[in-house]
Amino acid sequence: MSEAKRLLLEPHDLTFVEDVPYIYHCSHYNLFHDQTVDDVLGDTAGQQVRVRAAHAAFRQLLRAITQGASTPMERLSIAMGAFAAMGHGRVDLDVTAEGGSARTGHAHYGFCWAEKYGSRVSRTLPADAVAAGFVAAATEVAYELPAGAMQAVEETCVARREPECTFKVTRAATPVPLPPTVDRQAMEPFLGPSEGGMDEAWIGATADTLQEFVAAMEGDERGLMEGFGVFITRHLTNYYLETAYAAARQAPESALPIVESLLREAAHVCVFHTFGGILLSPEWESVAGRLSGEPEDIVRGCVAIARGLGFGRWAIRELGPDRLVLSTTSNYEAPYYAARFGKSDRPRCYFFQGAALAMMVLAHRVRWDGSAELTQSFYDDLFRGQGLGFRCEPTTCQTMGHDRTEVVVRRT
Amino acid sequence: MSVTLARELACARSRLFGLRGVTIEQGRILLGALEACPRWRERPGIGELRIFRSAAGHEVLLVPSTGRVQIRVAYVVPPIERFDAAAGVLVELARLGRAARRAG
Numbered sequence: 001m002s003e004a005k006r007l008l009l010e011p012h013d014l015t016f017v018e019d020v021p022y023i024y025h026c027s028h029y030n031l032f033h034d035q036t037v038d039d040v041l042g043d044t045a046g047q048q049v050r051v052r053a054a055h056a057a058f059r060q061l062l063r064a065i066t067q068g069a070s071t072p073m074e075r076l077s078i079a080m081g082a083f084a085a086m087g088h089g090r091v092d093l094d095v096t097a098e099g100g101s102a103r104t105g106h107a108h109y110g111f112c113w114a115e116k117y118g119s120r121v122s123r124t125l126p127a128d129a130v131a132a133g134f135v136a137a138a139t140e141v142a143y144e145l146p147a148g149a150m151q152a153v154e155e156t157c158v159a160r161r162e163p164e165c166t167f168k169v170t171r172a173a174t175p176v177p178l179p180p181t182v183d184r185q186a187m188e189p190f191l192g193p194s195e196g197g198m199d200e201a202w203i204g205a206t207a208d209t210l211q212e213f214v215a216a217m218e219g220d221e222r223g224l225m226e227g228f229g230v231f232i233t234r235h236l237t238n239y240y241l242e243t244a245y246a247a248a249r250q251a252p253e254s255a256l257p258i259v260e261s262l263l264r265e266a267a268h269v270c271v272f273h274t275f276g277g278i279l280l281s282p283e284w285e286s287v288a289g290r291l292s293g294e295p296e297d298i299v300r301g302c303v304a305i306a307r308g309l310g311f312g313r314w315a316i317r318e319l320g321p322d323r324l325v326l327s328t329t330s331n332y333e334a335p336y337y338a339a340r341f342g343k344s345d346r347p348r349c350y351f352f353q354g355a356a357l358a359m360m361v362l363a364h365r366v367r368w369d370g371s372a373e374l375t376q377s378f379y380d381d382l383f384r385g386q387g388l389g390f391r392c393e394p395t396t397c398q399t400m401g402h403d404r405t406e407v408v409v410r411r412t
Numbered sequence: 413m414s415v416t417l418a419r420e421l422a423c424a425r426s427r428l429f430g431l432r433g434v435t436i437e438q439g440r441i442l443l444g445a446l447e448a449c450p451r452w453r454e455r456p457g458i459g460e461l462r463i464f465r466s467a468a469g470h471e472v473l474l475v476p477s478t479g480r481v482q483i484r485v486a487y488v489v490p491p492i493e494r495f496d497a498a499a500g501v502l503v504e505l506a507r508l509g510r511a512a513r514r515a516g
Contacts (some may be wrong), residue, residue, distance in 0.1 A: 209459055210458070212458075213458035216456060222487075226487075229421060229428055277421075280420075280421075282461055282473040282474075282475050282480050282482045283457075283458050283459070283461055283473075283478055285461075285475050286457065286458060286459035286461030286475045286477075287458060287459035287462045287477055289477070289478070291479055315462065373421045374421055375421065
């Protein structure tokens with residue numbers, strides 16, 4: 001991963017490695033996202049969708065970054081290194097073209113689930129669909145097998161209080177049907193002209209600094225990546241969006257509002273834990289100075305963070321005590337949706353919508369004087385209590401063919 | 413002037429500790445002491461942030477302009493022992509700071 005060609009599509013704040021799009025998300029978002037997919041599709045179907053999405057996404061990545069490697073061992077080595085460098089965990093692959101096994105003590109999802117919930121909740125299903133998809137893809141790419149030739153099943157998982165995560169790798173009796181993936185070339189036609197907004201100079205400079213910092217982050221000895229007080233992954237947008245849109249598109253019409261609400265809530269979780277964690281970190285203090293706690297500073301800080309994490313060139317159009325207008329011509333969701341599914345009949349940038357609302361909640365309902373702790377119970381109070389205090393209305397969306405995606409957040 | 417150790421929130425249980433009460437001047441002295449101490453190796457930070465790592469895997473993060481100091485205890489330390497580990501780092505930092513002040 002570190003030697004592969006990374007590209008920042010600078011005017012759009014989108015990030016790619018060898019034309020494969022990726023972004024940064026923390027474990028809170030990752031776990032909530034996966035749970036949402038399973039809640040909508042059911043545990044079995046949800047897990048299948050997630051494993052296949054990860055399989056396809058990692059196959060795309062690994063084919064791109066192993067181009068110069070000439071032997072299966074070289075390709076496996078690159079694959080394992082990339083997975084660890086992305087913060088997903090150091091996985092040992094013991095595979096041939098006929099199958100084999102894989103193991104890790106620190107798969108990101110399983111490990112973080114155990115850290116977050118393990119002392120309070122028992123889990124019956126394994127948590128590492130992403131690692132399972134990676135293992136299958138790495139085996140295929142190493143041995144130059146066709147897509148879907150291999151399958152991997154997680155047999156033990158640290159999230160189930162087992163000592164390590166293990167995977168059984170076998171040849172599929174019939175090829176596993178994998179979803180298509182989207183790359184930079186497919187996304188670019190759907191990106192609008194880059195647009196700035198309020199506080200553009202400060203936001204742009206701060207985002208640049210963050211981009212440099214997170215680009216230099218690597219997984220530790222465990223293959224986990226810690227920063228800003230959270231576990232972070234450098235993750236494939238094809239995985240997130242294939243699974244999110246599978247949930248939204250496969251849900252019955254009557255359930256769609258609930259599904260969309262959950263997909264937006266995943267963004268609340270991200271903004272609260274990741275953006276909030278960044279705002280409270282020494283890293284942020286060194287870039288932006290001590291937090292003033294003024295709502296305007298929180299919102300513009302959040303916009304810089306979103307850009308820094310590769311979510312796209314988000315811009316503030318209007319900001320007042322009761323209202324935020326946030327827009328973008330290059331959010332990571334819309335070009336994926338348009339390239340993969342075509343034009344939508346409804347706004348589909350769920351993450352953008354949820355994040356905009358959560359930014360206003362953080363700005364106006366959190367005390368940033370050092371007394372706030374971003375705990376799960378505080379999250380529950382803010383986002384699941386008596387009402388958020390704000391509501392978000394999408395006014396335009398590039399997934400519907402509009403020239404930009406824009407939302408208005410108003411105080412209720 | 414007293415400095416206190418306060419647990420800070422993190423996903424990894426009980427690994428982050430902030431030092432409360434550090435002045436900008438004390439931070440400046442501590443920074444000089446860490447730079448001069450071979451037991452603490454500097455690694456790249458962000459902005460003006462300075463990050464020093466010990467052989468045991470503990471890290472000290474320092475923001476010179478504000479005096480903020482954070483200790484990140486190595487993940488290999490069991491959760492129940494992390495406060496003691498952070499206190500051990502604090503003792504070492506205090507000793508380094510005193511020595512640097514005496515040296516002038």
